Amino acid sequence: MPTDRSDLSNAAGSLDGIGLLAPLPAGERAAVARRCRWRRFHAGEQIIGHGDGEPERADVAFVVEGRVRVVSHSAGGREISFDDMEAGGFVGEMAALDGLPRSASVVAVAEGTVIAFLPARPFQELVSGHPVLARSMMLHLTGKLRLATDRIMELSTLGANNRVHAELLRLAKRGRVEGRAAVITPIPVHGDIAARVSTTRETVARVLSDLSRDGLVERRPDALVIRDLTRLERLVEDVRGGG
Amino acid sequence: MPTDRSDLSNAAGSLDGIGLLAPLPAGERAAVARRCRWRRFHAGEQIIGHGDGEPERADVAFVVEGRVRVVSHSAGGREISFDDMEAGGFVGEMAALDGLPRSASVVAVAEGTVIAFLPARPFQELVSGHPVLARSMMLHLTGKLRLATDRIMELSTLGANNRVHAELLRLAKRGRVEGRAAVITPIPVHGDIAARVSTTRETVARVLSDLSRDGLVERRPDALVIRDLTRLERLVEDVRGGG
Known part of the structure; x- marks a missing residue:
C-alpha cells in the first residue's frame, strides 16, 4: 500500500482492506486496483463535489x-x-x-485519506456480475435506506432536543x-452532532448542559460519559414510542 | 390473471406486469409466480405489518x-x-x-389489490443471480435512497409551509x-399531503387556502389547478437555494 507519496496517481495500491471486494479472488481484486485512479487528500479537502466535468x-x-464525511448544505449554509x-x-456509489x-459532497476528515476512484462502468459490471458482490451491494444500500428512514421518522416526530x-x-x-x-x-x-440531527450548535450545547445539570452526562477531559444509559434510553423511548 | 376469486391462495396468476421481472424468460417468470402465495386485499387492509411470526x-x-401505500406512525399516532x-x-424488499x-407497514389503497408474496430466500437468489435483475434492484434501491435524502434535506431546512x-x-x-x-x-x-411532508392536515389546509387567495391555486370540482407553475417553482427554490 502506498504510504509515503502524496502523488499516487500512477501507483496502484492494494484494495485488500475494502470489505465489499473481500469475496473476490486476489488476482481479480488486484486487477480492479489497477483500473483505479489513486489520490491522497488533506483533512478538510473535498473528494466529491457537485461540479460537472470532473x-x-x-x-x-x-x-x-x-x-470521509458525506455532507450537504442548506440554502443558509x-x-x-x-x-x-x-x-x-466506499462512497459515491x-x-x-x-x-x-x-x-451530496464528500470531504476527507482524516489527514492523508487515500481514495481509489473506480469509474462507473467497471464498478457496475463488478457489482452486477458477481452474485456475492451483488448481494453485498444490496445489503449496503438497504442499510443506508434503513438509516435514512429512521432519520425521516426522527425529523418528523421528535423535537430538536430529543433528536x-x-x-x-x-x-x-x-x-x-x-x-x-x-x-x-x-x-x-457540538457542530458534528448538530449536522447529524439537523439542528444548531447552540441547541446541542444547551441540551448537553441541561443533561450535565441533571447528572446524566459528565464531561471528562478526554471523554463524554453517559452516567445512566437506561435513563437516556427511557428519555428517547418515551417520546418516540418504541413502535 | 385471477380476477374473480377473492381467495387466490392456490391460484398462481401472472407476474408479466412486474417491471423488475420483465428481463426474465417467460418460463422462468412463470416458475417464480408458482412459488408465490397469492392474495387479494380490500382497500385499507394491512398487507405487511410489524407483527412477528406471520x-x-x-x-x-x-x-x-x-x-399500496407504505406508512409508519409516530408515538402520537x-x-x-x-x-x-x-x-x-413491489414493496417489502x-x-x-x-x-x-x-x-414500516404496507396497506392496500385500491379495493381488490392483488399481491403475490415471494419468500425471502428465492427472492434473494433471483436478484443476486441475474446480472440484469441485480442492476435493476440496485437502481431501485438507489432511487429510494435519493428520495429519502431529498426528504431529509427538506425536513432539515424547510418549514412546514414550504414543504x-x-x-x-x-x-x-x-x-x-x-x-x-x-x-x-x-x-x-389534505391528510395524504400532510403524511408525506410530516405536518398536520390543518397546516395543509391553511397553506392551500393562502395559495388560493393569492390566485396561485384554483380548486375545480374534479381537479386542483396550479395556475402558474413557474411561480410555485420560484417559491420553493427561493427557500431551498437550488443547491
Missing part, C-alpha cells in the same frame, strides 16, 4: 486509508451531514450506479459500556 | 393489481407516509434482503401541464 464525476470512491465512512468502506448528479438525545444514545451504544454508564471518546464536537 | 414476515410483495406503489412494482424487522409547496410542485410535475398551469387529478387529500 473526471471523477461518476466514480465510486473506495476509502483505502483515513475517513448550514451543514447537514450523513454517515462518516471509515477505511475499508449512488451516482456510479445511476449516473445522476451527486446527491440530540437520540444521537447521544447512538454514540453511547457504539462507545465503551462500564456498568450502567457508557464512555464516548473522543468527545463529540 | 408467514409473510420477510416476503417481498409484488403488486399485481391495485395500489400521526401517519408518516412514504411512496405509494402502483401495480407492476428491505426485510426480504436483510431479514431485519419491517421498517407543502414542494409537495404540490412534485404533484404538479406528475400532472397534466397546460401552458403555464398544471392540473392535478384527482384532488389530493
Whole structure:
C-alpha cells in the first residue's frame, strides 16, 4: 500500500482492506486496483463535489486509508451531514450506479485519506456480475435506506432536543459500556452532532448542559460519559414510542 | 390473471406486469409466480405489518393489481407516509434482503389489490443471480435512497409551509401541464399531503387556502389547478437555494 507519496496517481495500491471486494479472488481484486485512479487528500479537502466535468464525476470512491464525511448544505449554509465512512468502506456509489448528479459532497476528515476512484462502468459490471458482490451491494444500500428512514421518522416526530438525545444514545451504544454508564471518546464536537440531527450548535450545547445539570452526562477531559444509559434510553423511548 | 376469486391462495396468476421481472424468460417468470402465495386485499387492509411470526414476515410483495401505500406512525399516532406503489412494482424488499424487522407497514389503497408474496430466500437468489435483475434492484434501491435524502434535506431546512409547496410542485410535475398551469387529478387529500411532508392536515389546509387567495391555486370540482407553475417553482427554490 502506498504510504509515503502524496502523488499516487500512477501507483496502484492494494484494495485488500475494502470489505465489499473481500469475496473476490486476489488476482481479480488486484486487477480492479489497477483500473483505479489513486489520490491522497488533506483533512478538510473535498473528494466529491457537485461540479460537472470532473473526471471523477461518476466514480465510486473506495476509502483505502483515513475517513470521509458525506455532507450537504442548506440554502443558509448550514451543514447537514450523513454517515462518516471509515477505511475499508466506499462512497459515491449512488451516482456510479445511476449516473445522476451527486446527491451530496464528500470531504476527507482524516489527514492523508487515500481514495481509489473506480469509474462507473467497471464498478457496475463488478457489482452486477458477481452474485456475492451483488448481494453485498444490496445489503449496503438497504442499510443506508434503513438509516435514512429512521432519520425521516426522527425529523418528523421528535423535537430538536430529543433528536440530540437520540444521537447521544447512538454514540453511547457504539462507545465503551462500564456498568450502567457508557464512555464516548473522543468527545463529540457540538457542530458534528448538530449536522447529524439537523439542528444548531447552540441547541446541542444547551441540551448537553441541561443533561450535565441533571447528572446524566459528565464531561471528562478526554471523554463524554453517559452516567445512566437506561435513563437516556427511557428519555428517547418515551417520546418516540418504541413502535 | 385471477380476477374473480377473492381467495387466490392456490391460484398462481401472472407476474408479466412486474417491471423488475420483465428481463426474465417467460418460463422462468412463470416458475417464480408458482412459488408465490397469492392474495387479494380490500382497500385499507394491512398487507405487511410489524407483527412477528406471520408467514409473510420477510416476503417481498409484488403488486399485481391495485395500489399500496407504505406508512409508519409516530408515538402520537400521526401517519408518516412514504411512496405509494402502483401495480407492476413491489414493496417489502428491505426485510426480504436483510431479514431485519419491517421498517414500516404496507396497506392496500385500491379495493381488490392483488399481491403475490415471494419468500425471502428465492427472492434473494433471483436478484443476486441475474446480472440484469441485480442492476435493476440496485437502481431501485438507489432511487429510494435519493428520495429519502431529498426528504431529509427538506425536513432539515424547510418549514412546514414550504414543504407543502414542494409537495404540490412534485404533484404538479406528475400532472397534466397546460401552458403555464398544471392540473392535478384527482384532488389530493389534505391528510395524504400532510403524511408525506410530516405536518398536520390543518397546516395543509391553511397553506392551500393562502395559495388560493393569492390566485396561485384554483380548486375545480374534479381537479386542483396550479395556475402558474413557474411561480410555485420560484417559491420553493427561493427557500431551498437550488443547491
